[in-house]
Amino acid sequence: MRILVCISKTPDTTSKIVFKDGNTKFDETGVQWIINPYDEWYALVKAIELKEKDPAATIHLITVGSADCEPIIRKALALGGDEAIRINSDSTDSYFIASQIAAIAQAGNYDIIFTGKETIDYNGSSIGGMVAALVNKPYISLAASFALNENTATIIREIEGGEETCELSLPAVISCQKGMAEQRIPNMRGIMAARTKPLKVVEPVAAEALTSIVSFELPVAKAGVKLVAADNVAELVRLLHEEAKAI
Amino acid sequence: MSVLILIDHADGHIKKASFEALTYGADIAQQNGMAAEALLLGTVTDDLATLGKYGVTKVHQAGNTAFNQLDVQVYLKAITEAVNATGATIIVLAHNQTGKALAPGISAALKAGLVAGAIALPDTSNGFVVKKAVFSGKAFANVNINTAIKVISLSPNSYKVTVGQGIATVQELNLTPLPASIKITAVDKVSGDVPLTEADIVVSAGRGLKGPENWGMVEELAKTLHAATACSRPVADSHWRPHHEHVGQTGVQIAPNLYIAIGISGAIQHLAGVNRSKTIVVINKDAEAPFFKAADYGIVGDAFEIVPKLTEEIKKMHNA
Numbered sequence: 001m002r003i004l005v006c007i008s009k010t011p012d013t014t015s016k017i018v019f020k021d022g023n024t025k026f027d028e029t030g031v032q033w034i035i036n037p038y039d040e041w042y043a044l045v046k047a048i049e050l051k052e053k054d055p056a057a058t059i060h061l062i063t064v065g066s067a068d069c070e071p072i073i074r075k076a077l078a079l080g081g082d083e084a085i086r087i088n089s090d091s092t093d094s095y096f097i098a099s100q101i102a103a104i105a106q107a108g109n110y111d112i113i114f115t116g117k118e119t120i121d122y123n124g125s126s127i128g129g130m131v132a133a134l135v136n137k138p139y140i141s142l143a144a145s146f147a148l149n150e151n152t153a154t155i156i157r158e159i160e161g162g163e164e165t166c167e168l169s170l171p172a173v174i175s176c177q178k179g180m181a182e183q184r185i186p187n188m189r190g191i192m193a194a195r196t197k198p199l200k201v202v203e204p205v206a207a208e209a210l211t212s213i214v215s216f217e218l219p220v221a222k223a224g225v226k227l228v229a230a231d232n233v234a235e236l237v238r239l240l241h242e243e244a245k246a247i
Numbered sequence: 248m249s250v251l252i253l254i255d256h257a258d259g260h261i262k263k264a265s266f267e268a269l270t271y272g273a274d275i276a277q278q279n280g281m282a283a284e285a286l287l288l289g290t291v292t293d294d295l296a297t298l299g300k301y302g303v304t305k306v307h308q309a310g311n312t313a314f315n316q317l318d319v320q321v322y323l324k325a326i327t328e329a330v331n332a333t334g335a336t337i338i339v340l341a342h343n344q345t346g347k348a349l350a351p352g353i354s355a356a357l358k359a360g361l362v363a364g365a366i367a368l369p370d371t372s373n374g375f376v377v378k379k380a381v382f383s384g385k386a387f388a389n390v391n392i393n394t395a396i397k398v399i400s401l402s403p404n405s406y407k408v409t410v411g412q413g414i415a416t417v418q419e420l421n422l423t424p425l426p427a428s429i430k431i432t433a434v435d436k437v438s439g440d441v442p443l444t445e446a447d448i449v450v451s452a453g454r455g456l457k458g459p460e461n462w463g464m465v466e467e468l469a470k471t472l473h474a475a476t477a478c479s480r481p482v483a484d485s486h487w488r489p490h491h492e493h494v495g496q497t498g499v500q501i502a503p504n505l506y507i508a509i510g511i512s513g514a515i516q517h518l519a520g521v522n523r524s525k526t527i528v529v530i531n532k533d534a535e536a537p538f539f540k541a542a543d544y545g546i547v548g549d550a551f552e553i554v555p556k557l558t559e560e561i562k563k564m565h566n567a
């Protein structure tokens with residue numbers, strides 16, 4: 001079984017978001033980079049669990065990004081995974097990124113392609129669905145559980161206000177969220193092993209960027225909290241009704 | 248040239264997020280002098296002609312029950328055929344679970360630029376620029392769609408539904424579904440509850456509640472307000488509440504009209520999931536809790552005293 005896990009890098013969840021160049025670029029000064037939590041905690045760990053059950057399985061990691069992604073890839077390799085591919089491009093257009101992943105996916109004949117449910121910086125929730133369409137394979141989004149029996153996968157996916165269980169035959173593309181697996185911490189052996197695992201750098205295939213970010217904005221700051229005394233709950237209800245018109 | 252709005256439905260009914268998408272799509276059509284039409288795959292018991300009230304003149308229906316289940320491959324083929332048949336150049340759908348499954352595939356299949364999670368009408372003064380939340384609600388990006396065909400998924404609770412007078416003509420669209428690529432074997436819905444992403448009001452509680460046995464008062468308040476319930480991540484991680492209630496950067500992102508946070512400290516990762524709520528109320532016994540900085544209204548005090556009182560006062564208001 002061949003598994004491809006899509007890994008992206010995102011700013012640490014506590015990062016202060018600042019823009020530069022007239023609000024056209026994200027200011028990376030002082031930003032700590034992490035593996036996108038959905039990719040690390042759920043997509044990658046699920047792939048590792050599958051390999052633990054079937055040692056013949058291979059896990060390849062793919063990231064589309066410039067050289068500064070390499071610490072993130074090494075960390076992902078330390079968690080598990082046999083080798084990594086970095087597509088050398090810093091594009092943020094989802095279609096461009098998906099085209100790169102699709103090209104590797106086609107050539108690599110993978111049974112499972114795992115992505116995270118979304119990146120916590122650009123919040124596209126798009127790459128998985130685009131890759132699936134480009135390679136013409138079934139797509140299950142927002143998967144919260146995944147079990148494999150021979151070539152049949154049983155997946156629980158989130159739907160509005162509940163969950164749905166579905167079955168399908170591989171190959172397939174699956175976007176992963178909470179429930180898929182439990183977060184793991186890399187151990188010393190993994191970190192040592194990661195240093196010598198192959199990390200291939202590949203130049204991007206030709207693909208168009210269908211969108212471009214024109215500018216960024218920060219939200220307007222709140223006016224400040226209006227505090228109501230604990231013994232005057234009726235006043236809060238009045239404010240919510242008359243002033244905020246929220247109830 | 249038309250705007251085609253995809254209608255999402257479940258159990259025979261059109262979802263609330265689709266009414267927002269209809270209004271939004273109709274407004275885009277008006278803005279650009281285009282026709283607004285809707286596409287419904289599958290069958291519903293709702294009267295489709297009444298969708299005219301939201302500004303569409305025509306509803307195309309491919310009324311094959313095979314479409315009542317969400318199978319992305321089956322849907323993508325049908326949608327691309329419908330886009331070709333109707334000559335639509337802008338495709339609008341809700342950025343809910345269904346939209347997240349479909350919009351990227353539509354974009355790739357049509358090679359049409361996608362803005363996922365739009366929160367405002369496009370600005371067409373210089374290109375076609377759509378605003379969306381990025382960095383988990385900590386910022387916004389204005390994104391230009393560079394292609395002739397455009398796909399926009401609208402973030403739920405971001406666009407106000409307007410209801411007018413029109414009546415739409417309903418037209419059968421003959422689409423043959425592909426064989427299913429997946430088999431749905433079970434559906435497990437939290438019955439009776441308001442879906443979190445669609446809710447106007449959300450009542451949410453955190454570790455300050457001490458244990459799952461104390462959620463009765465939270466549910467009571469939610470029921471009184473017809474609200475959905477939510478929780479912070481450690482609450483879901485400790486299995487006090489189901490994981491689909493977990494809001495925040497790594498959970499569900501919501502933008503209700505009113506968010507009431509009870510016994511939640513307001514960590515930056517929690518705020519990332521709720522900071523687009525219109526009004527935020529915080530109830531916390533610690534006046535220094537960071538959540539107060541992001542709140543519109545607050546009470547410093549013990550949740551166990553305040554929440555039951557709040558429910559009582561709201562009931563009084565409803566009865567007045």
Ligand SMILES: Cc1cc2nc3c(=O)[nH]c(=O)nc-3n(C[C@H](O)[C@H](O)[C@H](O)COP(=O)(O)OP(=O)(O)OC[C@H]3O[C@@H](n4cnc5c(N)ncnc54)[C@H](O)[C@@H]3O)c2cc1C
Pocket residue numbers: 013037452453454455456478479480481482493494495496497498509510511512513514515516517520530531532533536548549550551
């Ligand atoms: C990568 C990453 C991602 C994360 N993603 C998320 C996420 O998506 N969502 C999320 O929620 N968290 C997330 N977290 C965790 C987050 O950092 C906080 O730890 C978490 O939100 C705290 O939950 P809490 O507010 O319920 O608990 P606490 O921080 O323990 O706060 C409890 C609050 O209750 C108050 N309290 C106690 N007793 C009472 C009482 N009787 N009456 C009133 N108030 C009372 C306290 O004053 C305190 O403010 C993430 C963390 C990381 C590192």
Ligand SMILES: Nc1ncnc2c1ncn2[C@@H]1O[C@H](COP(=O)(O)O)[C@@H](O)[C@H]1O
Pocket residue numbers: 006007008009036038039043062063064065094097114115116117118119120122123124125126127128
């Ligand atoms: N640059 C990238 N390289 C590799 N995988 C990516 C990249 N960007 C996003 N992904 C994958 O696609 C998922 C969804 O991302 P997005 O569509 O950007 O929200 C992520 O969780 C990753 O698994």
